[in-house]
Amino acid sequence: MVKLMTEQDMLELNTVTNVDEDAQEGKYLTFSLGKEAYGIEIRNVTEIIGIQHVTKLPDTPPFVKGVINLRGKVIPVLDVRLRFDLKERKYDDRTCIIVVNIRNMSVGLIVDTVSEVLDVPFKNIEAPPKIKNCSGNRYILGLGKVGSQVMIILDSHKLLFGDEVEQIADAIV
Amino acid sequence: MPDAEQQELLLAFVEEGNELLDETEPLLIELESRANESGEIDYEILNMIFRLFHSLKGGSSFLDLLTVQGVTHEAETLLDLFRKCSREIHRETIDLLTRTCDFLRQLLGNIQSHFTDEGFDDEAEKIIIALKAQIAAISGEGDSGQEATPMATDSKRRKTVRGDGEKAGIPTPDALTQNDVPETFHFAITPEIVKQFVAESEDLLSSAEESFLRLDKMPDDMEHIDEAFRALHSFKGNAGFLGYEDLEKLSHQAETILDKIRTQELESSKEIFSLLLNVLDCLRTGISQVAGGKEIVLPAAKTAIAAMHSVLKAISPSAQSPVDKQLVAEQSKEKHGQQKMTSGTMETDETGAAEATSEPIALPGLKSSGAQQTGAERHSIRVDVEKLGALLELVGELVIAEAMVAQNPDLRNVKTSLDNFEKASLHLNKITRDLQDISTSIRMIPLSGTFRRMIRLVRDLAQKTGKKVDLIITGENTEVDKTVIEQIADPLVHLIRNAIDHGLSTPEKRKTFGKSETGQLVLGAKHVGGEVWISIIDDGQGLSREMILRNAVARDLVKGSGAELTNDEVWRLVFEPGFSTAEQVTDVSGRGVGLDVVKRNIENIRGKIDIVSKPGKGTEVILRIPLTLAIIDGMIIRVGSSRYIIPIISIVETLRPNFQEITVTMDGHEILNVRGNLCPVVRLHEFYNLEPSSTELTEGIVILVENAGKRFGLFVDELVGQQQVVIKGLSEFVGNIKAISGCTIMGDGRVCLIVDIAALADLFFNGYQTEAALPEPLEEKM
Numbered sequence: 042m043v044k045l046m047t048e049q050d051m052l053e054l055n056t057v058t059n060v061d062e063d064a065q066e067g068k069y070l071t072f073s074l075g076k077e078a079y080g081i082e083i084r085n086v087t088e089i090i091g092i093q094h095v096t097k098l099p100d101t102p103p104f105v106k107g108v109i110n111l112r113g114k115v116i117p118v119l120d121v122r123l124r125f126d127l128k129e130r131k132y133d134d135r136t137c138i139i140v141v142n143i144r145n146m147s148v149g150l151i152v153d154t155v156s157e158v159l160d161v162p163f164k165n166i167e168a169p170p171k172i173k174n175c176s177g178n179r180y181i182l183g184l185g186k187v188g189s190q191v192m193i194i195l196d197s198h199k200l201l202f203g204d205e206v207e208q209i210a211d212a213i214v
Numbered sequence: 215m216p217d218a219e220q221q222e223l224l225l226a227f228v229e230e231g232n233e234l235l236d237e238t239e240p241l242l243i244e245l246e247s248r249a250n251e252s253g254e255i256d257y258e259i260l261n262m263i264f265r266l267f268h269s270l271k272g273g274s275s276f277l278d279l280l281t282v283q284g285v286t287h288e289a290e291t292l293l294d295l296f297r298k299c300s301r302e303i304h305r306e307t308i309d310l311l312t313r314t315c316d317f318l319r320q321l322l323g324n325i326q327s328h329f330t331d332e333g334f335d336d337e338a339e340k341i342i343i344a345l346k347a348q349i350a351a352i353s354g355e356g357d358s359g360q361e362a363t364p365m366a367t368d369s370k371r372r373k374t375v376r377g378d379g380e381k382a383g384i385p386t387p388d389a390l391t392q393n394d395v396p397e398t399f400h401f402a403i404t405p406e407i408v409k410q411f412v413a414e415s416e417d418l419l420s421s422a423e424e425s426f427l428r429l430d431k432m433p434d435d436m437e438h439i440d441e442a443f444r445a446l447h448s449f450k451g452n453a454g455f456l457g458y459e460d461l462e463k464l465s466h467q468a469e470t471i472l473d474k475i476r477t478q479e480l481e482s483s484k485e486i487f488s489l490l491l492n493v494l495d496c497l498r499t500g501i502s503q504v505a506g507g508k509e510i511v512l513p514a515a516k517t518a519i520a521a522m523h524s525v526l527k528a529i530s531p532s533a534q535s536p537v538d539k540q541l542v543a544e545q546s547k548e549k550h551g552q553q554k555m556t557s558g559t560m561e562t563d564e565t566g567a568a569e570a571t572s573e574p575i576a577l578p579g580l581k582s583s584g585a586q587q588t589g590a591e592r593h594s595i596r597v598d599v600e601k602l603g604a605l606l607e608l609v610g611e612l613v614i615a616e617a618m619v620a621q622n623p624d625l626r627n628v629k630t631s632l633d634n635f636e637k638a639s640l641h642l643n644k645i646t647r648d649l650q651d652i653s654t655s656i657r658m659i660p661l662s663g664t665f666r667r668m669i670r671l672v673r674d675l676a677q678k679t680g681k682k683v684d685l686i687i688t689g690e691n692t693e694v695d696k697t698v699i700e701q702i703a704d705p706l707v708h709l710i711r712n713a714i715d716h717g718l719s720t721p722e723k724r725k726t727f728g729k730s731e732t733g734q735l736v737l738g739a740k741h742v743g744g745e746v747w748i749s750i751i752d753d754g755q756g757l758s759r760e761m762i763l764r765n766a767v768a769r770d771l772v773k774g775s776g777a778e779l780t781n782d783e784v785w786r787l788v789f790e791p792g793f794s795t796a797e798q799v800t801d802v803s804g805r806g807v808g809l810d811v812v813k814r815n816i817e818n819i820r821g822k823i824d825i826v827s828k829p830g831k832g833t834e835v836i837l838r839i840p841l842t843l844a845i846i847d848g849m850i851i852r853v854g855s856s857r858y859i860i861p862i863i864s865i866v867e868t869l870r871p872n873f874q875e876i877t878v879t880m881d882g883h884e885i886l887n888v889r890g891n892l893c894p895v896v897r898l899h900e901f902y903n904l905e906p907s908s909t910e911l912t913e914g915i916v917i918l919v920e921n922a923g924k925r926f927g928l929f930v931d932e933l934v935g936q937q938q939v940v941i942k943g944l945s946e947f948v949g950n951i952k953a954i955s956g957c958t959i960m961g962d963g964r965v966c967l968i969v970d971i972a973a974l975a976d977l978f979f980n981g982y983q984t985e986a987a988l989p990e991p992l993e994e995k996m
Contacts, residue, residue, distance in 0.1 A: 096965040097856060098944075099902040100952040108944065108957065108965045113611040115957055115965050117945045146947050201947070 069159050069185065071192060072139065072152040074122055079152075080159065080185060080192045081200075085141045089155050092136040109149060111140065118149035124200065125180070141197055148201055159192070161185040166194065179203075220277075221329055227273050228326045231282075235315050235322075238266045240666040242315070243673050246308045255296055255303050261455055262407075263311075264293040268451075270318070274331075281331040281338045282321050288345035289314050295352050310344055312670065317341050411452055412505045413594075418445040418452075419501070423494050426487050433482040442490075443472040449497070460510050461500045467522040468493045474526065486525065493518050599696065602657055609653045610845075610940035616646045617961035654845070658693035661739050661748070664703050665690045668710055668737055675714045682721050682731055683714060688738035694746050698839055701819045702748065705812040709750045709835055710735070712809065717754030717833050727830065729753065741841075745821075745863075748837040757827040759784050769793060782923045785825040789813040817972055820846070820861070820955075846941060848958070848968065850934040851917065853898050854905040857966050858930075859939055859958060864971040866918040866925060868933060871911050886916060886927050893918060895927040896978050898969075901953070907931045921975040928969075941968065953977055 069080030070089075095107040095118055104123035108115050118138055122129060130153065138149040166183040182196040241263050248256040267290045274282035289311060296303060317338070321331045425442035429435060446469045453461040468490055474480035496518050500510045620639045625632065665687050676683040694702075718724075718733035725731060736751040759781065766772040766787045776784070787793060791810040816823055821839035840846065840863065848859035849868075869888070876895075877885045884895040895916060899906035908914055908931065916927040939958035944951060955970035 094964050096957070096967065097904075098948060098951055098967070099904075099954070101948055105948060108948075110959045110963050110965050113614060113959065115942050115944065115959065117947045146945060148945070148947055 067160055067162060069161055069192070069194060070139065071156045071159055072137070072154060073156060074125070074127060074153050078156065078190065078192045079121075080161070080194045081139070081141070081150075081197050082194075083158055085143055085197045086139055087142045087147065088140045090138050090140065090149075091134070092132045092138060092151065106151060109138070111147070111149070114147065116140065116147045116149055118151055119201070120151045121200070122151075122153075141201075143197055143201055146201075150200070159185075159187055161187060161192070161194070224277060224325055224329050227277055227279075228322045230273065231270055231318065231322045234266045234270050235319055236663055236667060238263055239312065239315055239670040241266070242308055242311050243669050245303065246305065246673075249303045253302065257297065260293060260296055264290060264297060265455055267293060279321075279325065279331045281334055282318065282325075285314060285318060285321075285338055285341055285345075288342050288349070292345055292349050292352070295349060307348055310341075310348060312674075314341055314345065408456070408504060411456055412501055414452060415449055415497075415501050418449045419494055419497055421445045422449075423491065426491050426494070429482065430484055430487045430491075433484065433487065436476070439472055439475055439482070443469060443476065446472065458500065458504065458510060460512050460515055461497055464493055464497055464500075464512075464515055464519060467519055467526075471522055471525060480525070489518070489521055489525070493522070606653055606657065609650050610942075613646055613650055613940055614959045614961075616642055618963050621961040623962065650845075654695075654841075655693075657696050659696055659699060660691045660693050661699065661702075662690035664699055664706065665737055665739070667703070668706060671707060671710055672714065672735060675711060679715060680720060681714060681718050681733060683718060683733050683735055686734065686736045686738075688736065689740045692739035692741060692746060694739075694839065694841065698746070698819050701815045702837070702839070705815045705837065706737075706748070706750070708809060708812050710737070713750055713752040713754065713833065713835075717752040717756075719755055727755075742838075746839045746841060748839065749834055751832065751834040753832040756829040756831055756833050757785055757788070757825070758829065762787055766790070766793065780923075781827075782825070785827060786823075786923050788825075789823065820863070822863075845938055846968075847936065848939045849917070849936050850960075850966065851898075851915075851928075851930040852907075852932045852934050853902070853930050854907060856902070856904055857934060857960070857964075858898070858902075859966055859968045860917060860919065860928070861968070861971065862936065864919045864921060866920050868915055868917045870914070871916050873912055876911055884911065886911075888918060888927075891925065893925045893927050894978075895929050896974065897929045899929075899931075901974070901978075919971050919975075921971050924975060924979065926975065926978065928974075939966075939968070 066084075068083040070083050070086050071078050071080045073079065090111070093109055095109055097107040098105060098117070101107075104119050104121075106118050106120050106123075108117050120129070132151070135154045136151060137153075137155045138151055139155065140147055140149050142148075165186045167186070169178055169181040169184055172178070180195055180199050182194045185192040185194050241259050245256060245259045245263065248254075248259065267286050271283055271286035271290060274280075274286060292307070292311075317334075320337075321334060324334070325331050422442045422445040425438040425445070428438045429442070446465050450462055450465040450469060453465060471480065471486065471490065475482045475486070480486070492514075496512055496514050499514070500512055503510050620643060625635075669685060669687075672683055672685045675681075713735055714733075718735070719727070721731035724733065734751075734753045736749070738751070739746060739748045741747075762784050763772065763776045763779075766784075767774075767776060771787055771790045771793060772779070789809045789812060793809065813823065816837055816839070819839055821837055824836040824838060825833065826836075827833040847862040849862055849865055851858055851860060867888075871886055875887045877887065877892075879885065884897075886893050886895050895911065897906075897909075898904070899909075906914070911929055914929055914931050915933055916929050917933075918925055918927050939960075941956045942958060943956055944954070951967075953970045953974035954967050955973070956968045957965050958968060960966050
C-alpha cells in the first residue's frame with residue numbers, strides 16, 4: 042500500500058510542480074516495444090533520431106548499449122527492451138533513439154518504433170495494479186487509457202536511474 | 215551582505231590582491247638577499263614593494279576594507295622609512311613583512327568567502343603593533359644617525375633609475391639567478407615594468423580623457439572632476455616612481471588645476487578642459503616614446519606648463535576678491551592661456567610632423583588619437599575562464615566537424631572531379647589547425663607565478679631546518695595550460711620540501727662531504743617535444759636505496775626483500791601512499807603524505823615523473839607534463855570491430871612477436887621477451903571482453919607501453935593509424951569505466967574510447983585476473 046501511495050504522490054507531485062512551465066502538460070510521446078504501447082512525458086524528450094553507430098562501452102550493465110555521437114556530444118544510449126528484461130531484437134530502420142534530458146544529462150533510449158504524441162488527461166491515468174513479484178512495475182508511472190487502448194506511461198527518472206530514485210522517494214516518505 | 219556589484223568589486227580586489235602579494239613576496243626575499251650581499255638596500259626593489267603595498271592600500275580604502283587598509287598602511291609607512299633614510303634592513307623586518315603578507319592573504323581569503331575583512335581585529339592589532347614598533351625603532355635610529363638628507367638620497371636614486379630606465383631595452387634575463395655584481399641595479403626597471411607602466415598609463419590617460427570630454431559638455435560635474443583627478447594622480451605617482459620627471463611635472467600641474475576646480479577656487483570652463491586635454495596629448499606622446507624605448511622629448515610640455523601656470527597664477531591673487539572681479543580676471547587670463555595653448559598645439563603638431571619624418575615610430579602619436587596606440591597598446595585583457603573553456607570546446611568540435619566534412623564517405627560516390635573541393639577543404643583544414651593552436655595557446659600562462667611562490671617557501675624552509683639553500687630558477691617563462699598550473703603548485707611544494715628536508719644536508723655535514731656550505735636547489739622548466747619538463751634538482755645526499763627498501767618492506771609496500779628491483783623501481787616507491795623515510799616526523803615533512811599527492815596530481819594531468827638520483831651527488835625529479843590537456847596524440851588500434859585510442863606518450867614500441875619470444879606461465883600469463891626485457895602481455899580483447907580477429911599473439915600486434923616505470927605489452931589486432939584527438943569526457947550517466955579515460959569523435963563521426971594506461975596497469979598488476987574475472991576492483995581504487 043505504501044508503495045502505491047508513493048507513486049501516486051509522485052505523479053501528483055510531477056503534475057503540480059509543472060503546471061506553470063508546461064503547455065506540454067499531459068502530452069506523452071508513445072513508442073512501442075513489440076505490440077505494447079508505452080508513453081513518456083514529452084517534456085523530458087529533446088529529440089528523436091534514427092539508430093546509428095553505437096560504440097560499445099566495456100564493463101557496463103547489458104542495457105547500456107554504449108555511446109553515440111550526437112552532433113559532437115557524446116551521449117550514452119540504453120536499450121529499453123533490455124532495461125525491461127525483454128528479449129533483445131535486432132535493430133532495423135524503424136528503430137529509433139529517443140533523446141531525453143533528465144537532471145541535465147542527455148541519454149538516448151533505443152525503442153522499436155516511435156508512434157505519436159498523445160494527450161492523456163490526468164483523469165484517464167490510473168496507478169498500475171499492484172501485483173506480486175512484478176519488478177517491471179517500478180518503471181511505471183501509471184496506465185493511461187486512450188480510447189479502448191491502454192498505454193503504459195513510464196517514469197523516465199526511474200528508467201534511467203533505476204532504484205536510486207525509489208530510495209530517495211522512500212526516504213521522503 | 216553587500217550587493218552583487220559590490221561583491222564583484224570585492225572579488226576582483228581579492229584576485230588583484232593575491233597577484234600583488236605574489237609579486238611582493240619574492241621581492242622581499244630578493245631585497246633581503248641583496249642587503250645581505252652588499253649591506254645596502256636596493257632601492258629599486260624597495261620602491262617596487264612599496265608600490266605594491268600602496269596599490270593594495272588604495273584598493274582596500276576604496277572598498278572600505280578597513281583592516282586591510284590599516285595593515286597595509288603601516289607596512290607602507292615602514293617601507294617609506296627605509297626609502298627616506300638609508301638604514302640597514304634587518305631580517306626581522308623582512309620576517310615581519312612576510313608575516314604581514316601572510317596575514318593579508320588570510321584577509322583576502324576571508325573577503326573572498328564572506329565579503330568582509332572584519333573579525334580579525336586581534337591579529338590585525340598584533341601585526342600593526344609589531345609594525346609600529348619597528349617603525350619607532352627605525353625612526354629613532356634615523357634621528358640620531360641620519361646622514362644624507364632624504365632629498366639627497368632621493369635625487370641620487372632618481373638618477374640611477376633614469377640611468378637604468380634608459381638601458382631598460384637591454385634584457386635582464388633572470389634577475390633572480392644573478393647574484394653576482396651587486397653594485398649595479400640589474401633588477402631595476404625591467405622592460406616588463408616599463409611595459410606595465412605604459413599599459414597602465416594608457417588606461418589612466420584614457421579614463422582622464424573620458425572625464426574631460428564629459429566635463430567639456432557639463433563643466434560642473436564634480437564626479438568627473440574627481441575621477442580625472444584620481445587618474446592623473448595615479449599617473450603622476452607611477453611616472454614619479456619610474457623617474458620620468460617631465461611626465462610627472464606635467465601631470466602634477468594638471469592635477470593642481472583640477473584640485474583648484476574641486477575646491478571651487480577656479481571656475482571650470484571649456485577652455486580649461488581643452489587645455490587639459492592638450493596636456494593629456496602631451497603625456498601620451500611621452501608614453502609612446504617610453505614604449506618605443508626612446509628618451510622623452512616633449513617640446514610641447516613647456517608651453518603647456520606655462521599655460522597652466524598662467525591659469526593658476528590668475529587665481530592666486532584674486533582668490534579672496536569679490537566674485538565678479540575674480541570671474542573677469544579669470545576669463546581674461548583664460549583667454550590668454552588658451553592662446554598660449556593653441557600656439558602650443560601648433561608647435562607640437564609641427565615638431566610632430568618634422569620628427570615623424572626622421573623617426574616614424576615614436577611620434578605618430580600626435581596626429582590622431584587613434585593611431586597613437588602603436589606603442590602604448592593594452593597588452594592583456596581579463597577573460598572569464600569559463601568562456602575560454604567554452605571556446606576551446608567549440609574549437610575542438612570544429613576540428614572534428616572539419617574532419618567529418620573532409621573525409622565524408624559520401625565524397626567517394628561523387629563521379630565528378632573534386633579538385634576544387636579539395637583545395638577548399640585544405641584551406642579550411644589549415645585555418646582550423648591555426649585556430650586550434652591559437653585557442654590552446656590562450657590558456658597558456660607562464661610558470662613564473664608558481665615558481666616565484668617557491669622562493670618564499672625555500673627561504674622559510676631553509677630557516678626552519680637551519681640549512682643554507684640557494685634557489686636557482688630557470689625557464690620561468692615557459693608556458694603551460696592553466697589547469698596544469700593549478701595542479702602543479704602542490705606537487706612542487708611537496709617536492710621542494712622533500713628536497714630541502716631530506717635531500718640537502720646541514721652546512722656542517724656538507725662541509726665534511728667536501729661540498730660548499732650552501733646547498734643548491736634548481737627549479738627549472740623547459741619544453742621538450744610535446745611536453746613541459748619541470749625539474750627540481752638538489753645537490754644533496756641523493757636517495758638511499760637501502761633506506762627506501764627497508765621502509766617499503768616495513769610498510770608492506772614491497773613483497774620480499776625487494777633486492778631484485780631496479781633503482782628506478784625503488785625510487786618510485788617513495789611515491790606510494792604512506793611511504794616515508796624520515797625517522798622523525800618533523801614540522802616540515804615525514805608524515806608520509808605528500809609524495810603520493812605529487813603522483814596523483816601529476817597523473818591527473820596525464821604527466822609522468824622521472825627520478826634520477828646519485829648517492830652523494832643529489833637528486834633530480836622531473837615532472838613531464840603534456841602541453842595541453844584537451845588534445846592528445848593518439849594511436850588508433852583495432853580489436854575485432856572496436857577501435858580504441860592509446861596515448862602515444864605511453865607507447866614505447868610496437869611489434870609483431872615471434873613464436874619463440876613468447877613464454878606462457880602455468881597461470882596462463884604470457885610473457886614476451888623483447889630483446890632481453892621480459893614484459894607481461896595484456897590481451898585487450900580479454901580485458902574489454904571483445905571478439906578479436908585472432909587470438910594468436912603472432913598474428914596480431916603487441917604494443918609495448920610503459921607506466922610508472924613498468925613495461926607491459928597490449929595485444930591488439932591491428933594498428934589503424936596515428937592522429938591528434940580531442941578528448942571528451944564520457945557522460946556522467948555511465949560514470950567511471952574500467953581503464954577508460956575518455957573518448958573522442960573520429961573523422962567518420964563514430965565515438966572512439968581512449969585507454970587509460972595507468973589505470974589499466976593498476977588493474978593488471980594489482981587487481982586484475984585473466985580467468986577469475988573478479989567483480990570490479992576499480993571502485994575501491996577510485
